[in-house]
Amino acid sequence: MARERRLRRRHAQRAYVIGILRIAYKLLVNDKGKFLALLTGITFSVFLMIQMTSMFAGMMKKASATVMNTGSKVWVMDHAVTNVSSVIPMPDYVLHAVRSIDGVKFAVPLYSGGGLVRLRSGNYQPVTVLGLDDTSLFGRPMLLEGKIEDIYAENGFVVVKDDEYEKLENPTIGTQFEINDNRGVIVGIAKVPASGLFGIPTLYTTFNRAIQYIPSMRFTISYILLEPKSAAAIPYIRSEVRKLGYDVLTEDGFIDRITTWYMWHTGMGTNLVLMTAISFIVGLSISGQAFYSFTLENLEKFGALKAIGAKGHELVAMLLFQAFITALAGYGLGIGLCAGLIALARLKVPDYASIITYSNLFTALGMVTLIAAFSSYIAVRKVLKIEPFDIFRS
Amino acid sequence: MTTAAIHADGLTKFFGEGETKVIAVNNVSIEAHFNEMLYVVGPSGSGKTTLLSMISGVLRPNSGTVLVKSIDVWSLSENQRADFRLNTVGFVFQDFHLFPRLTTAENVAMPLILRRRAWKDAMKEALHYLDVVGLSSRAELHPQKLSGGEQQRVAIARAIVSSPDVLIFDEPTASLDGDTGKRLIQFVRDQILTDKRCILVVTHDARIYEFADRILRMEDGMIVGIDERGSADA
Numbered sequence: 001m002a003r004e005r006r007l008r009r010r011h012a013q014r015a016y017v018i019g020i021l022r023i024a025y026k027l028l029v030n031d032k033g034k035f036l037a038l039l040t041g042i043t044f045s046v047f048l049m050i051q052m053t054s055m056f057a058g059m060m061k062k063a064s065a066t067v068m069n070t071g072s073k074v075w076v077m078d079h080a081v082t083n084v085s086s087v088i089p090m091p092d093y094v095l096h097a098v099r100s101i102d103g104v105k106f107a108v109p110l111y112s113g114g115g116l117v118r119l120r121s122g123n124y125q126p127v128t129v130l131g132l133d134d135t136s137l138f139g140r141p142m143l144l145e146g147k148i149e150d151i152y153a154e155n156g157f158v159v160v161k162d163d164e165y166e167k168l169e170n171p172t173i174g175t176q177f178e179i180n181d182n183r184g185v186i187v188g189i190a191k192v193p194a195s196g197l198f199g200i201p202t203l204y205t206t207f208n209r210a211i212q213y214i215p216s217m218r219f220t221i222s223y224i225l226l227e228p229k230s231a232a233a234i235p236y237i238r239s240e241v242r243k244l245g246y247d248v249l250t251e252d253g254f255i256d257r258i259t260t261w262y263m264w265h266t267g268m269g270t271n272l273v274l275m276t277a278i279s280f281i282v283g284l285s286i287s288g289q290a291f292y293s294f295t296l297e298n299l300e301k302f303g304a305l306k307a308i309g310a311k312g313h314e315l316v317a318m319l320l321f322q323a324f325i326t327a328l329a330g331y332g333l334g335i336g337l338c339a340g341l342i343a344l345a346r347l348k349v350p351d352y353a354s355i356i357t358y359s360n361l362f363t364a365l366g367m368v369t370l371i372a373a374f375s376s377y378i379a380v381r382k383v384l385k386i387e388p389f390d391i392f393r394s
Numbered sequence: 395m396t397t398a399a400i401h402a403d404g405l406t407k408f409f410g411e412g413e414t415k416v417i418a419v420n421n422v423s424i425e426a427h428f429n430e431m432l433y434v435v436g437p438s439g440s441g442k443t444t445l446l447s448m449i450s451g452v453l454r455p456n457s458g459t460v461l462v463k464s465i466d467v468w469s470l471s472e473n474q475r476a477d478f479r480l481n482t483v484g485f486v487f488q489d490f491h492l493f494p495r496l497t498t499a500e501n502v503a504m505p506l507i508l509r510r511r512a513w514k515d516a517m518k519e520a521l522h523y524l525d526v527v528g529l530s531s532r533a534e535l536h537p538q539k540l541s542g543g544e545q546q547r548v549a550i551a552r553a554i555v556s557s558p559d560v561l562i563f564d565e566p567t568a569s570l571d572g573d574t575g576k577r578l579i580q581f582v583r584d585q586i587l588t589d590k591r592c593i594l595v596v597t598h599d600a601r602i603y604e605f606a607d608r609i610l611r612m613e614d615g616m617i618v619g620i621d622e623r624g625s626a627d628a
Contacts (some may be wrong), residue, residue: 015511015513017511309479309481388453391491
């Protein structure tokens with residue numbers, strides 16, 4: 001009996017909540033003009049916020065391409081290195097010292113530098129050259145064509161088939177070219193997870209050939225790629241490497257350092273923050289204004305509802321639900337619009353640097369929640385303040 | 395007219411303080427009965443709306459008590475008073491205050507939704523009351539598509555849908571032409587007034603005085619005269 005009563009009460013409670021929210025929903029969507037204004041405000045705000053942060057994420061992915069493509073868990077480098085291309089070569093002894101640290105499974109050198117390729121057409125094209133450890137070829141890319149052993153053949157280079165590939169005039173296996181006045185031959189075509197930020201094609205070769213073909217300083221090792229015996233060994237390895245005067249970063253740590261550098265030392269971050277803030281303010285003002293005028297239009301009706309017997313929390317629930325629905329719809333539309341635009345842009349510009357990451361989505365969700373909270377706050381204040389008696393006096 | 399539906403005693407309400415103090419209602423006592431249509435009439439600013447607001451639990455008096463069906467309205471908490479208004483009082487506002495974005499049926503169902511009735515039941519009940527006021531064919535229309543008289547009827551359906559004991563009409567004919575106003579009040583008198591209901595009407599409209607059981611005349615916040623049915627000036 002008591003259970004039945006409880007069930008009935010729960011059923012009535014659910015029906016009541018659904019009823020209240022249904023009324024709120026109808027009040028919102030049936031006012032098509034204002035609903036559209038609200039949606040437009042939030043949609044464009046979300047679109048702009050996600051677009052801005054996606055472009056930054058896309059650029060950062062490209063800026064960290066070498067780190068991601070190489071796939072090394074731990075990187076050893078000079079303390080002053082801020083991004084992959086700002087290489088500060090290290091002497092050979094650092095490699096030997098690192099190899100002798102407890103907890104290091106293996107350590108190999110990586111060369112990273114730039115070369116100038118003269119193509120068969122006579123055109124010149126700058127390239128990024130990555131020199132892999134001759135013994136292990138650790139960090140090698142996945143080959144689409146050719147055999148990785150052929151990289152040891154005379155003048156062997158592997159070309160990355162990414163968005164920049166055609167800048168090398170679409171080479172095939174056996175294509176010859178000149179690099180810094182040396183002969184080069186394509187022995188493999190590879191694919192990598194990410195291509196570089198500056199639109200330069202990438203060639204892989206062995207470490208020794210790279211330092212032979214590319215003019216270098218006295219020291220030649222750009223990075224040491226290190227495999228620890230376990231993740232727990234990394235702090236000890238780090239402390240030992242620091243004693244040598246060098247830095248140890250995990251893959252994520254290196255990507256963070258690159259991102260931080262671009263964010264705060266290149267002006268990109270300031271622009272990103274500014275544009276995101278402007279998008280937020282635009283969304284806030286359009287949505288806040290539209291929601292406020294929507295509430296104002298219904299204010300007397302809400303007052304009448306209060307007189308009839310609606311309680312404050314019921315009206316607040318209605319307003320919050322309306323703000324939630326609008327925010328959710330605007331958020332979804334904004335993401336859709338942004339994803340659509342990125343897809344469209346990639347049809348024309350395959351290299352278009354923009355990716356929607358989870359953190360972009362969460363950032364936009366947080367901001368849209370703020371917009372909804374602010375919009376509903378001013379509306380709630382207004383509705384809670386209205387006295388039913390004012391309805392009689394009107 | 396048998397039992398007292400409303401018993402208000404010594405109601406006083408003033409606004410402002412010091413030199414700006416205005417006494418809207420000054421020590422007014424009234425009694426209204428079931429099956430009675432009681433008018434409160436008087437010039438603008440005489441305090442009639444203030445009096446009705448205090449009786450219906452909308453505006454707290456500075457002094458005095460209001461008993462509706464023996465419930466002391468102003469001893470209730472705010473939430474209890476909201477429930478009291480929802481369950482015991484029905485309002486028909488001067489400007490109707492119907493939600494323009496809801497259909498007439500949804501407008502009428504609103505008090506039932508607030509009373510935790512399931513949507514389907516509430517809509518069914520709303521349709522019944524729209525039928526009572528002769529507007530069942532207009533259930534799916536939005537209020538702005540209706541004439542003033544029809545909107546007033548929708549407001550009446552909304553006021554009676556939760557079967558309240560007391561109905562409050564605030565200037566019910568102010569937005570209607572003379573004939574429509576008369577027909578509406580005739581309809582209210584014939585169809586809505588029952589021996590379980592008391593109707594209070596605030597009005598300026600002398601053309602509808604003939605439908606009142608009693609008329610309280612207010613001036614400067616005080617009752618200056620009471621006319622019984624048949625004795626009122628038309």
